[in-house]
Amino acid sequence: MSQGNDCVTIGAAQARACTVREALDRVGGKWSIGILVAAARGPVRFTELEREVEGISRRMLTLTLRNLERDGLLHRKVYPTVPPKVEYTATPMARELYDSLVALTDWAERHRLAISAARAAYDREHGVTDD
Amino acid sequence: MSQGNDCVTIGAAQARACTVREALDRVGGKWSIGILVAAARGPVRFTELEREVEGISRRMLTLTLRNLERDGLLHRKVYPTVPPKVEYTATPMARELYDSLVALTDWAERHRLAISAARAAYDREHGVTDD
DNA sequence: CCGAATCCCGAAGGATACTG
DNA sequence: CAGTATCCTTCGGGATTCGG
Numbered sequence: 427m428s429q430g431n432d433c434v435t436i437g438a439a440q441a442r443a444c445t446v447r448e449a450l451d452r453v454g455g456k457w458s459i460g461i462l463v464a465a466a467r468g469p470v471r472f473t474e475l476e477r478e479v480e481g482i483s484r485r486m487l488t489l490t491l492r493n494l495e496r497d498g499l500l501h502r503k504v505y506p507t508v509p510p511k512v513e514y515t516a517t518p519m520a521r522e523l524y525d526s527l528v529a530l531t532d533w534a535e536r537h538r539l540a541i542s543a544a545r546a547a548y549d550r551e552h553g554v555t556d557d
Numbered sequence: 558m559s560q561g562n563d564c565v566t567i568g569a570a571q572a573r574a575c576t577v578r579e580a581l582d583r584v585g586g587k588w589s590i591g592i593l594v595a596a597a598r599g600p601v602r603f604t605e606l607e608r609e610v611e612g613i614s615r616r617m618l619t620l621t622l623r624n625l626e627r628d629g630l631l632h633r634k635v636y637p638t639v640p641p642k643v644e645y646t647a648t649p650m651a652r653e654l655y656d657s658l659v660a661l662t663d664w665a666e667r668h669r670l671a672i673s674a675a676r677a678a679y680d681r682e683h684g685v686t687d688d
Numbered sequence: 689c690c691g692a693a694t695c696c697c698g699a700a701g702g703a704t705a706c707t708g
Numbered sequence: 709c710a711g712t713a714t715c716c717t718t719c720g721g722g723a724t725t726c727g728g
Contacts, residue, residue, distance in 0.1 A: 498675025
């Protein structure tokens with residue numbers, strides 16, 4: 427799925443960019459991060475996630491879980507009990523990923539205001555609300 | 558657009574996840590990173606970008622440039638010459654962003670093989686190509 | 689309780705022709 | 709050269725229903 431980039435068929439600097447995109451694609455979905463964060467704190471069940479990750483639909487929860495599991499970011503453990511019980515746990519690799527994302531969080535918090543200001547200035551100058 | 562999340566209306570851990578998403582949304586587009594990387598090395602012109610960022614269309618180049626400029630990540634300088642000349646430069650904020658992304662690059666490179674393996678294993682076990 | 693299957697919509701993105 | 713405008717396809721994701 428849209429995974430055509432090899433990061434090899436191009437040159438120098440753009441190859442680095444491609445590597446970044448590779449990483450971003452793992453968590454690019456709307457819900458990946460939320461699920462990852464919830465699962466990083468220990469085994470969590472399907473219905474728990476459904477409540478904790480606010481706003482997610484059953485469908486997207488399932489799909490995102492599958493993708494994360496497929497990439498080796500989540501471990502899925504099924505208890506073959508009468509009422510089914512499934513636990514999801516973040517793998518070490520996923521925890522490392524989240525640690526790397528903290529750098530981004532930091533950046534976002536440092537520049538949140540600057541970005542808002544830039545947007546406001548741009549919109550004012552280019553008459554989004556008026557002209 | 559699609560910027561409805563406030564990172565405030567929810568609780569604890571998910572708020573952190575939301576902050577991460579905020580940052581990711583700045584570079585979530587397919588071409589943002591490629592353009593940022595190219596522009597970080599100094600002023601670059603429209604047509605240069607069109608060649609350097611391989612595979613990008615005229616339309617997407619324009620759109621992504623506008624968004625990056627709006628967020629204050631790119632500076633756009635127009636030379637009112639007879640053949641139009643426009644230069645794009647990454648702002649300090651954008652360079653900082655790219656530095657933060659290095660952590661992600663690092664993660665991606667460390668786990669690239671593990672992820673591929675996980676995918677292969679998953680697909681084998683769940684019969685994507687065969688059953 | 690956990691999930692698969694189906695339908696549907698809007699946004700992202702590609703191709704191309706036109707313009708100052 | 710540096711875009712804009714238009715059309716069209718694809719994909720992410722929401723709502724809902726069915727099943728083990």
